[in-house]
Amino acid sequence: MIQVRELTLWFNEHEHPTINKLSFDLRSGETMLLLGPSGSGKSTLTCCLNGIYPRELDGEIAGDIHIFGTSIQDTKPGEMSKHVGVVFQDPESQFCMLTVEDEIAFGLENIGTPRDKIATKIDGVLQMVGLTAYKEANIHSLSGGQKQKLALACILALEPDFVILDEPTANLDPLAKQAFIQTMKHIQEDKKIGLIVIEHQLDGWVSFIERAFILSKAGHGVFDGSLTEAITKHADLFQLEGIALPSITELALQACDNNQAAFSKIPFTYEDFTTHMSYLDQTFLETTAKKSCALEPIIEVHNVKLSKKKQKILRDITFSWAGPSFIAVTGANGSGKTSLTRLLAGIEFPSAGNIYVNNRSINQWKQKELRQQIGYVFQNPEHQFITDRVFDEIAYTLRLRAYPEATVQEKVHQTLASCQLQGMENRHPYTLSQGQKRRLSVATMIVDEQNILFLDEPTFGQDAASTRELMHLLAARYKNGTTIIMVTHDMDLVDKYANRVVVLKNGEIVADETPTQLWERPHLSKWNLDYPTRIKLKRHMEGSHVCITK
């Protein structure tokens, strides 16, 4: 078992400890959700549990962790891997070999598995995660979801007693995400592995994990117990620390607050919902259709194609979008979403076809003028930073346009306020938190009052509070007449904010309609998508006894 006692950890340059007097026990075979806002020390704790810290730590550690009686203070490199395995968030940077087979063999070689047993073990774990057909495949050719399953397979091959999943599905599309959670669930039930799951989005996990351990921003353990208790008794904690509830729970609580629902026990899953919900007013599940006031054609695309290295990335795309709109672009990993938005923003150029922005061919726009029309927020905010101060970062574009300094000051302060970055003016952009970095990258793209704003998966890796703040900011921009075009996998966001949704599959547009129309289609899973919670719940209720009228 894992015993954490009074664990405190300081990094050298930090004023406050990242982890503060943390204590808990995890028995073999037990499962636990580790919750907390970004920067609360979840990943640091992971490093302690698998023996990377204190050996590799630039800082100090107090207290101790014992794993099956052995202190992490006296482990040799690699030794903890026999007890604790970790699947990390980024699918790209956790492999060191080129093929699936070699990667799994790497771990087995490390722990000294006899050579004649390695092949059997590889086949065994590949079957467990459903990757048998990819044994000899190049890791580079796998999809994000397959890479995460491979990472899991590598860890399972070592037969650890505990597995830690550190936001394993953050990069995945809805279907891949569900598939990963299901795989993990079956393996856990089958092998009775101890499991710690770190996630911002709890849907799916709550169907088989009940215990929750909550970390505060300051790295304190503020709650340890059942998730039900946490939500019923400490709902404010979730709000305060910016932790997302399972989407169905959030919906039920909202309805309850409006006196439109009643339940005996708080629901986490659809099954819970049918069992515990005594009443829900169905009108709560209807949204007023978001009226689009789109009038002017803003982007038109005729027969656009894009190929790279003989690979067709976009095939014959034609559409016309009017503005102002809030458009969501969605589809499976690798379906061409990012490529499409890059073409539309004039960052890349199509192999064939025409694109018109504000009724003018994109080739006729001068780069400088186009940038005054279009803002583009990249997936990694750091890529866009060019100065050493938050203030200069926002002022950069304004100064390029040679505005008088007084106007620059005024506009920057306005933007700082609207992006909730006041007081950060003199910080270095790299030292901001994930959420702040994201808002800063948005700030730099709206300061010049661009009327089209592209965002590439802006909520990726953000905790609930940052996501909320960001979406408020975008909704406000949209109200002021900016067209927002957002690449996302989050169907609840699409449902809540977008008034038009575009679905891509293998480089083709397969749907371009209002979200309401999209939810009426059967089988979204063929596009690797899912329905938003609201719709799923509605469907679920139709077949259940829950009273739907007052």
Place this chain on the structure above:
Amino acid sequence: MSALLNNLNPSIKAIAVVIAVCLLTFVFDPFTPLIYGIVVILFTFLFGKVNWKLYIGYYLIICLLSIGMLWTSIAFADEPTNPEVTTQFLFWELPKENVTVALSLTLRMLTFAALSFMFIFTTNMVHFILSLMQQCKLPPKLAYGILAGYRFLPLMREELQQIRAAHQVRGVRRASGIKESIQQYKRYAIPLLAGAIRKAERTAVAMESKGFSGEKARIFYRQFRVTFIDWLFLSSMIMLLIIIVAISIKLGYFSWYKGQF
């Protein structure tokens, strides 16, 4: 075509190439490297499974380079000791000494290229590194570091493209002139390095949580052994060179390298 060359032990193949290159540096006449080069190319043709299009493409580039080298070493040769001994070279009457030096340098380069191509085009990089660990006792820390780095290169290139596009969107002007270009690359360097360091750290952590400790004694799933065929290959590569040297001595072409240039 067989895949004999592809199935050889990569370390022994590398050693064979290195020995051949070293021995060739002692030879100075143009005849020996010319014949040996042709034999090596034939060898690659006959016993290797090679991407010929790529092979020929790269070899043509080397040929172009060597023509340039031939030209410069003739044009900028040292003052010949016997300027009266001349030879007809294409359309020119040139000192024989200079032509010999230039030809010998060029052919030597072409032969070196043929040797290294024989290795590169028939060897899987991962297998080579695994074999270096098993046969040549390369420390695993270094070896797996190189393998992880090998995976990183395409990722780094992608990231640089991303950063370039991201800066372009910010309205950063495309650099004109050397000074601006340097400044621009400085600006790219910070996010690129920050990203690379973070990725490297993540990979290192992931490797360690798979139990990697860098210990020298380890089990290998893919074992590379040295067999009779490998030694046969090594010795035949050297024997061939010796035979060709013998022939060129017999024909009177041979000369040692005695610091001619």
